[in-house]
Amino acid sequence: MQFLEQFLSDFSSFVWGLPLLILLIGGGLYLLLLSRFLPFRYLGHAIAVLRGKYDNPEDPGQISHFQALTTALSATVGMGNIAGVAVAISIGGPGAVFWMWVSAVIGMSTKFYTSALSIMFRGKDSAGELQGGPMYFIVEGLGKAWKPLAIWFSVSGLVGALPVFNVNQLTQAINDILLVPNGVKVTLFSNLCIGLFLVLITGIVILGGLKRISKTASKLVPAMVVLYFLAVLIILMANIESVPKYLVLIVKDAFNADNFLGDSFLGGTLGGLILLGIRRGAFSNEAGIGTAPMAHGAAKTNEPVREGLVAMMGPAIDTLVVCTLTALAILVTGVWQSTDANGVSLTASAFASAIPGFGQYILLLCIAVFSISSLFSYAYYGSKCMGFLFGADKKQYYNYIYIVSIILGAITTLSMMINLIDGFFALMAFPTMLATLILAPKVTKEIKRYIKQMQ
Template identity: 75%
Template sequence: MEFLNQLLKDFSALAWSFPFMILFIGGGLYLLIRSRFLPFRYLGHAISVLRGKYDDPNDPGQISHFQALTTALSATVGMGNIAGVAVAISIGGPGAVFWMWISAVVGMSTKFFTSTLAILYRGKDSAGEIQGGPMYFITEGLGKTWKPLAICFSICGLIGALPVFNVNQLTQALNDILLIPNGFEVSFTSNLCIGLVLISVTAIVILGGIKRIGNVASRLVPSMVVLYFVLVIIILVAHNDVLLHYLELIITDAFAANYYQKDDTIFGGVLGALILHGVKRGAFSNEAGIGTAPMAHGAAKTDEPVREGLVAMLGPAIDTLIVCTLTALAILVTGVWETTSDNGVSLTASAFGSVMPSFGKYALLICIAVFSMSSLFSYSYYGTKCMSFLFGADKKHYYNYFYILSILIGATTSLSMMINLIDGVFAMMAVPTMTATIILAPKVIKVSRIYFQKLKNNN
């Protein structure tokens, strides 16, 4: 197990090397500048589209704009925001949060381009069903000669879509918040039992396909975001005297890296390591540039690619700039990041428990359970789309069985192994996604100009 842990650590470090950072962050900045900051200029219109103002039930696709966004968000608003932020702070300190913000700002542009392409170059699977996602916009937009890039994305997607991190952290939350305080002995057997319960619930939803996933996600995610928001506001009000101090510390420490815990250096120093750490956690939080969200947005009912791109770009704003920031501030203002050795979801739970000792941890557990379960539902959809592209639509259901079994792995292994596995595979997914997006960027700019000119004329 120690050998496997080291192997995954080395794999993650290799995947997130300097050339990849140039492609991932540099490519995102290129898209942002190339579009003249388009995502930020049309935020109001994006919200109108999300609210259903332009919905047409006769448009091609399977789910509404709102369901597409909540399906994508149900995969990202979850453990990346609760456990991922805690990991970012416990290793990188407050400054890591700033670099998560930067990744989100850049990610909004990336999401706009990738999700616009997901609609612009929708393809059909072997069953004749309309599909979207990086594998389809690579083959439809760049041509069949680029198919190896699409195959590479799909193979990595089979692993990247596995729910191992979410399950790992949900199991840890159940152990730390529910079982241990009530005198239950935590062991491999108890974790296995948690895994079996999660398998049962997940199977009921994911075997129903994207429409059932979309329906469940559109009901669960908004209500849990509201509950989580209220809980964090209670914490921030209780510690309002230090709130401004920690907001300032997030910015100043981003360039000082005084709290970075590891002894590794990248790009010439500790600051480089902190930037990389923040960007990795940001990528895990909002998945901009990874290529997962375009698979959900590619199923939206619309014939206007730009509209779906605008809806998709709201994801990183909701996910990282709002939800992640709330989590980070809750951890920082309560001081648990300095007074405890907890990591991951346990650190967030400590913050909630310090302000609301009677119910804080249990309310957080409800949010964690719903966020984690909704993530399980969405990721299974991503995996089946990759399976369908590689082996045919009639084989995609086999992935669900593999996916369900992987829940047991997540429930019974360590946090570090799961983080390194997902970090490494996400990087491998981002390479074909970002490469194709940068090449096809002029096409997105062209259709955007046409769309906004038409919008202007109609108004």
């Protein structure tokens, strides 16, 4: 087990090297400039699209703009925001949050382009159904000669979409918040029982297909984001005098790296801190990874730019809002310095400290809904990869692999699970970003047409 843990750590560190950093951050900056900052200039229009102003039931696709965004958000607004941020702060200190912000701002342009391409170059699966996502826009946009790149993405997606990190952290949250304080001894059997319960809930939803997943996500995600926002607001109001201090510290520490405890990168601790922030940011909002475009590619629309504008709101909601709330809750309560807890346990300590008696239970409710809704969306992503590789009639088999992996996530360690998913996210990002950068000029041409049409 120790050998496997070390192997996964080395594998994750290897794939998250300089080439990927250049692709995600350098590529994202290039896309931001190429679009002339479109994601920020048309935010109001994006909200109008999201509200259904431009919906046409006759357009091709399976779900509405709002359902596409909430399906994508149900995957991203989850443990990356609660446990991922805590991991970033415990290793990198407050400065890691700044580099997560950078990742999100740049990621808005990346997600705009990748999701627009998922509408622009939709393909048909072996059953003749219209599909979107990196594997399809690679083949349809670049040609059959590029199919090995699409296969690379899909094979990586089979592992990257597994729910092992979310399940691992939900199990830890249930143990730390619910079982241990009430005198229940945590054992392999108790973790297995949690895993089996999650299997039951997940199986009921994912075996119902995308429409059931999107309807469930569109009801659960907005309500939990509001509840989480209100709970953190209570924590921040109770510690309001510390908020400005920590906002300043986030920026200062981003360049000093005084609290960084991880491995150096590019010869220094600052490089290590930047890489940590980018990794945790990508884990949180998945910009450039290629998962969200699979959900946005199913939207009922003929306008690629329209869906790109909806998709770009994902990183803003996910990282700039939800991750920042989590980070400030951890920082202002001081638990990041007073406890050795990591992951979701650190966030739970912040809630328990600021809202004695029931704060941790509010967090547990949010964690449970975020995690379970993430389980639904990732199952859809993995089944799409399976369908692309082996045919639409085989994609349901992924659900059974997926359900078995829930048990694995419940009984293994945090470091193993986060390194496994980190590593395969990186492998998914290479083909996604390469294809997006090559096809970006076609999206830019489409932007000009769409703006002219609007005017």
